[in-house]
Amino acid sequence: MSERTKSMNAVSRQRLVVIGNGMAGMRTVEEVLARAPVRYDITVFGAEPHPNYNRIMLSSVLAGEKQIDDIVINHLSWYAENGITLHTGDPVVAIDAAAKTVTAASGLCVAYDKLLLATGSKPLMPPLPGLDLPGVVAFRDIADTDKMLKAAEAKQRAVVIGGGLLGxxxxxxxxxxxxPVALVHLMPTLMERQLDVEAGTMLQRDLTERGLHFFTHAQTERVMGETKAEGLVLADGRTIPADLVVVAIGIRPNIDMGKAAGLDINRGILVGDDMATSNPDIYAVGECVEHNGQVFGLVAPIWEQAKVCAARLAGDQIAAYATPALSTRLKITGIDVFSAGKLAAEDDADEEVVFRDAAKGVYRKLVVREGKLVGAVMYGDVADGGWYFDLIKGDKTIADMRDHLIFGQSFADQGCCGGAKPGLDVAAMADDAQVCGCNGVSKGAIVKAINEKGLTSLDEVRAHTKASASCGMCTPAVQAILSFVTGADASAPEAMCKCTDHGHEYVRHAILDQRLKTQDAVRKALGWKNADGCAKCRPALNYYLLCAWPGEYVDDYQSRFINERAHANIQKDGTYSVIPRMWGGVTTPDELRAIADVADKFNIPSVKVTGGQRIDLLGVKKEDLPAVWGDLNKAGLVSGHGYAKGLRTVKTCVGSEWCRFGTQDSTGLGIKLEKLMWGSWTPHKVKLAVSGCPRNCAEATIKDIGIICTEAGYDMVIGGNGGIEVRVTDELTRLSTEAEVLEYAGAFMQLYREEGHYLERTAPYVERVGMAHIKAHILDDDAGRKALYARFLFSQSFAQDDPWAERATGGIDTHEFQPLAVVS
Structure with a gap:
C-alpha cells in the first residue's frame, strides 16, 4: 500500500471524478496531487482502452520513431501508487448534476463532490460524400494510428486532406x-495559421524534395469509391487515386458531456477565470473549453489551465486563468519553424524586416510597429525564437537594436562585429519562461528540481520534470540550464539524429574500427532506434561510408537529397537551375553556343552568371532535366555540382597571362585544382579561389581553400566563409610550386573529408579542431601529409568514374522524374 493511500485512509476525503484520461485531465490531477495529495478520492474515466499517453507524439509512432509504450505519460502503476481508480475503455454517457453522479457505458454509477470535464476534442470532418467509406480515417488517437499503420503495411497509396501540422x-x-502520399490543402500555402506565405512556400518546397506530393488551393469534392475509399475527386475535376484517405483538417471541442450536465455552452464548454463552468461544482480544462471567446489546441495554454484548475480544487481562492501570449515552435519532419504575434504587416504603419538564405533553407521575418516588435516568423533556424518572443511579450522598444535585430540576439546585443556566438542566456531567462512546450515545464521548475533533488544528468532531469522527454526540441536548453545550475559541463556530443544517441565522431570512428561497410551494418551494430534510419542520418552515413571505404561502398542513390539526385538546384517556384562546369571559370564560344541553344530549346527563362564565375540556367522544368543535361553533355559540358556537398567552383582572376599586376598563372592553377578535385564528395560544399596577386580579385580570403599568388610563390589560406557570418581565412603556409599547391590542397581536403561532420563547412571545422591540429597534420608531418594526399587521389580515382559522374554527364535516372499518378 502506498504512503498516499495509507494517509487517505485516515482522512475524510472529497470525491473527485475526472471524465477524460487525456493529457489535460491527467495534468490537472498531477497538479492536484502536488498541492493537496490527500484531499480527494480520485476516479478517472477514459474512453480509450489505454493509460494516459502523449497524443502529440502519435506522429512519431506513425513514422516509426517511437512505439506506443514510449509515449505513455502515466503507466497503470502510477494510478495505483496514487490511489486513483481508473476505468479505461468505459466512457461516461450521462451526468446527473442534481444528484451529482456520472454513469458510464458499462452501467457503473459513481458519485462526486467535484467533477472535472476533460473530454478534449473531436476531429473536424467535412460534409463530403463518401466520408463513411472503409479506408477513410481521422488522425486523432491510437486506434486511428493503428488503422493507418495497417494500410502502410500493405504499401497502399494515401491521400491526406489538410495542410496544417496534423496533416x-x-x-x-x-x-x-x-x-506514396499526396496531400490536398484548401489554402494556397501550408500551415497558413502559423506561417506566412514565404515560410509556407519554403516548407512545401522542402517537403516536395522529400517525396511528398501537394495539391494546394484545392477543394475536395468527394471521396471516390462504392464499397471502399478509392481516392478523391477535387472540385476542378481532377482525381487522386488512393486506398487510404486521412482527414486532418482540424478539431472541434467535445461538448457532449457539457450538454449532458446542462452547462452553458458556446463553441466550447464555457469556463471562467477559475476554470469552473456555470455549475460551481463542475470544472473543465483542455480542448473542450471556451474561455473569453477562445478555444484551445496548443499545450501551453492548456497546461496553464491545469495549474489554475488544480489550485482552485486544492482550495486556492485567488488563482485565475488568463490566456498567455502564445508562440508556436514546431519541428515538422525535421524542419524547425517558429511564429509569434503578427504574421504580417496589417497596415502602412507596420514594417516588415525580412532575411532569407535560400541555400541554407533559412528565413525569418519580423513585424515592427511603432518601434516595437509585434510579430516574428522563422523557418529553418529558430534558435532566437525565444528571445524574439520575450521582446514581443515585454512590449519593449527595439530602437537601439533595430539595425541588427533580424540577425538575432548576439548581433543585436553586440553589433555585427561583436563576434558573439549564438547561445542561450540562462541567467537572463525568467523563471516562468517555458522551456519544454510539450510538457509545459518552465525554467524555474527545472532549476527547482535540480536543486532539490540533486540532479546531475539530462536523463535525471527528464525523469523528474518531463522536460525534453517528448519531441526533444528543448534538449539544448535543458542541458544549458543543467550546466548553469550545477556549474558543470552537462552537455553531451550532439546526436546525429533521433535514431541514435551517438554523435558524428563516435559513428565515424566506429565505421573504421568495426569495419562497418553498409548503412544497415552501422545501424545494427550501433543500436539505431529506427532500423531504416531517417532523412537526417541516411545522407550522413552514406557520406561517411563513401569516405571510409572508397571503391568498396556503393553510393546509395536514395540517400541523396533531391538536388544531388537531379543534378540541379530546386528553386522557390518548383523549377530547377542547372550549372554546367567551366574549369577555372574559363569557357569557349562553342560552350557558350551550346548553353544558348539549350536555353532556347527548352524555353529556359533566365540565364545568369554566378558569383563563382559560372553560367546558371534558371527555371528548368523537372521533366526537362535529363534532356537538358543530355544536350549539354554533347557539347562536352559536365555538371558544375552547384547543388552538391562537394566541390562547387574554383574562382580565378586572369593572373599573369593578361593582368598587368599578375604575378603567377592563377587561371591555369585554378583549372588544375578544379580538375584535381571535381567529383569529390565532402561534408559540405567547398569553394576555392586563386588570386593572381595580393590585390585578391578572386576573393580567395573568404573561400574554403584560397591561393594568393605572389612573386615568391603561393600563399595558401583555409577555412573562409561568406554568408551571414563572414569568416576570413587562416593562413596555412607559403609554397613555392604549383605541384606543392596541389599536394597541400589535396591533403587538407582529405583531412577535412575524414574529420568533418556531415553538413559542417570548413569554417566551423577549422574553429572546432584548431589550426594547430591542422598544421600538425599538413605542415609538421611530411609523411602524414603525403599519406593524406595519396588517400585523396585514391578516393578521386573512384569519385570521377562512378555512376554519379555518369549521371552528371546526362545519364540521369529518369525514374526520379516520375510524378505521382493523377488522373484528369
Whole structure:
C-alpha cells in the first residue's frame, strides 16, 4: 500500500471524478496531487482502452520513431501508487448534476463532490460524400494510428486532406512507412495559421524534395469509391487515386458531456477565470473549453489551465486563468519553424524586416510597429525564437537594436562585429519562461528540481520534470540550464539524429574500427532506434561510408537529397537551375553556343552568371532535366555540382597571362585544382579561389581553400566563409610550386573529408579542431601529409568514374522524374 493511500485512509476525503484520461485531465490531477495529495478520492474515466499517453507524439509512432509504450505519460502503476481508480475503455454517457453522479457505458454509477470535464476534442470532418467509406480515417488517437499503420503495411497509396501540422505529420509518417502520399490543402500555402506565405512556400518546397506530393488551393469534392475509399475527386475535376484517405483538417471541442450536465455552452464548454463552468461544482480544462471567446489546441495554454484548475480544487481562492501570449515552435519532419504575434504587416504603419538564405533553407521575418516588435516568423533556424518572443511579450522598444535585430540576439546585443556566438542566456531567462512546450515545464521548475533533488544528468532531469522527454526540441536548453545550475559541463556530443544517441565522431570512428561497410551494418551494430534510419542520418552515413571505404561502398542513390539526385538546384517556384562546369571559370564560344541553344530549346527563362564565375540556367522544368543535361553533355559540358556537398567552383582572376599586376598563372592553377578535385564528395560544399596577386580579385580570403599568388610563390589560406557570418581565412603556409599547391590542397581536403561532420563547412571545422591540429597534420608531418594526399587521389580515382559522374554527364535516372499518378 502506498504512503498516499495509507494517509487517505485516515482522512475524510472529497470525491473527485475526472471524465477524460487525456493529457489535460491527467495534468490537472498531477497538479492536484502536488498541492493537496490527500484531499480527494480520485476516479478517472477514459474512453480509450489505454493509460494516459502523449497524443502529440502519435506522429512519431506513425513514422516509426517511437512505439506506443514510449509515449505513455502515466503507466497503470502510477494510478495505483496514487490511489486513483481508473476505468479505461468505459466512457461516461450521462451526468446527473442534481444528484451529482456520472454513469458510464458499462452501467457503473459513481458519485462526486467535484467533477472535472476533460473530454478534449473531436476531429473536424467535412460534409463530403463518401466520408463513411472503409479506408477513410481521422488522425486523432491510437486506434486511428493503428488503422493507418495497417494500410502502410500493405504499401497502399494515401491521400491526406489538410495542410496544417496534423496533416503534414500524417503525410510524412505514411511516407516514412513506404506509402506514396499526396496531400490536398484548401489554402494556397501550408500551415497558413502559423506561417506566412514565404515560410509556407519554403516548407512545401522542402517537403516536395522529400517525396511528398501537394495539391494546394484545392477543394475536395468527394471521396471516390462504392464499397471502399478509392481516392478523391477535387472540385476542378481532377482525381487522386488512393486506398487510404486521412482527414486532418482540424478539431472541434467535445461538448457532449457539457450538454449532458446542462452547462452553458458556446463553441466550447464555457469556463471562467477559475476554470469552473456555470455549475460551481463542475470544472473543465483542455480542448473542450471556451474561455473569453477562445478555444484551445496548443499545450501551453492548456497546461496553464491545469495549474489554475488544480489550485482552485486544492482550495486556492485567488488563482485565475488568463490566456498567455502564445508562440508556436514546431519541428515538422525535421524542419524547425517558429511564429509569434503578427504574421504580417496589417497596415502602412507596420514594417516588415525580412532575411532569407535560400541555400541554407533559412528565413525569418519580423513585424515592427511603432518601434516595437509585434510579430516574428522563422523557418529553418529558430534558435532566437525565444528571445524574439520575450521582446514581443515585454512590449519593449527595439530602437537601439533595430539595425541588427533580424540577425538575432548576439548581433543585436553586440553589433555585427561583436563576434558573439549564438547561445542561450540562462541567467537572463525568467523563471516562468517555458522551456519544454510539450510538457509545459518552465525554467524555474527545472532549476527547482535540480536543486532539490540533486540532479546531475539530462536523463535525471527528464525523469523528474518531463522536460525534453517528448519531441526533444528543448534538449539544448535543458542541458544549458543543467550546466548553469550545477556549474558543470552537462552537455553531451550532439546526436546525429533521433535514431541514435551517438554523435558524428563516435559513428565515424566506429565505421573504421568495426569495419562497418553498409548503412544497415552501422545501424545494427550501433543500436539505431529506427532500423531504416531517417532523412537526417541516411545522407550522413552514406557520406561517411563513401569516405571510409572508397571503391568498396556503393553510393546509395536514395540517400541523396533531391538536388544531388537531379543534378540541379530546386528553386522557390518548383523549377530547377542547372550549372554546367567551366574549369577555372574559363569557357569557349562553342560552350557558350551550346548553353544558348539549350536555353532556347527548352524555353529556359533566365540565364545568369554566378558569383563563382559560372553560367546558371534558371527555371528548368523537372521533366526537362535529363534532356537538358543530355544536350549539354554533347557539347562536352559536365555538371558544375552547384547543388552538391562537394566541390562547387574554383574562382580565378586572369593572373599573369593578361593582368598587368599578375604575378603567377592563377587561371591555369585554378583549372588544375578544379580538375584535381571535381567529383569529390565532402561534408559540405567547398569553394576555392586563386588570386593572381595580393590585390585578391578572386576573393580567395573568404573561400574554403584560397591561393594568393605572389612573386615568391603561393600563399595558401583555409577555412573562409561568406554568408551571414563572414569568416576570413587562416593562413596555412607559403609554397613555392604549383605541384606543392596541389599536394597541400589535396591533403587538407582529405583531412577535412575524414574529420568533418556531415553538413559542417570548413569554417566551423577549422574553429572546432584548431589550426594547430591542422598544421600538425599538413605542415609538421611530411609523411602524414603525403599519406593524406595519396588517400585523396585514391578516393578521386573512384569519385570521377562512378555512376554519379555518369549521371552528371546526362545519364540521369529518369525514374526520379516520375510524378505521382493523377488522373484528369
Amino acid at each position: 503534414l505529420e500524417a503525410a510524412w509518417g505514411l511516407k516514412r512507412r513506404g506509402m
